Amino acid sequence: MKSTFKSIADGLASVLVIPAILLYAIGRTAVGADRAFPGWSQAFALIPGLSGVYLRRAFYRRVLPRCGPDACLGFGTILSHPTAEVGRNVYVGAYCCLGAVTLEDDVIVGSHVSIMNGSEQHGIERLDVPIREQPGSWPRVTIGQDSWIGERSVVMADVGAHCVIGAGAVVSRPVPCYAIAVGVPAHVLRSRAGSPGDRPAEPAGP
Numbered sequence: 182m183k184s185t186f187k188s189i190a191d192g193l194a195s196v197l198v199i200p201a202i203l204l205y206a207i208g209r210t211a212v213g214a215d216r217a218f219p220g221w222s223q224a225f226a227l228i229p230g231l232s233g234v235y236l237r238r239a240f241y242r243r244v245l246p247r248c249g250p251d252a253c254l255g256f257g258t259i260l261s262h263p264t265a266e267v268g269r270n271v272y273v274g275a276y277c278c279l280g281a282v283t284l285e286d287d288v289i290v291g292s293h294v295s296i297m298n299g300s301e302q303h304g305i306e307r308l309d310v311p312i313r314e315q316p317g318s319w320p321r322v323t324i325g326q327d328s329w330i331g332e333r334s335v336v337m338a339d340v341g342a343h344c345v346i347g348a349g350a351v352v353s354r355p356v357p358c359y360a361i362a363v364g365v366p367a368h369v370l371r372s373r374a375g376s377p378g379d380r381p382a383e384p385a386g387p
Contacts, residue, residue: 194239291332
């Protein structure tokens, strides 16, 4: 019953977003995707409740390079770049801001998380030129499969697969797979690779 309802809701949402998709396509032709996309992301971010989840997913599945059929993006969450990729079974909480990122399958992102494109988006070396006019770099950031980004974290570098990033952490350097990282700046507390789930089950007693 639940799967039937989901299929119907997804189908209805896919129809309802057609006008937005057509208008976005016109805007993309007129001013480019980088300028046309953010406004539509902001508009869909403001749709509340379960209907918002379905409509956002339907829109992003048609306009992003990849968006999983069961991805869930919360209220107030904005994707600022049209090259963002969202994998299967991804959950993104409310009020997040995501740039040109790749969220691989089974990623969980808590509320109020910012995933930026690097930590050097503006140059600061020259004093005779305003910071806003100095060149910077915008590397793509990837959150690896089955990683969990805690609430109010700021992520500026890649996070490997199967990681846990503690709430409020500031990730300024790449985090290796299986790491649990916390703090400002984030540091690796320990690895999940040695957790009981990675060890063979002990034989049952006689």
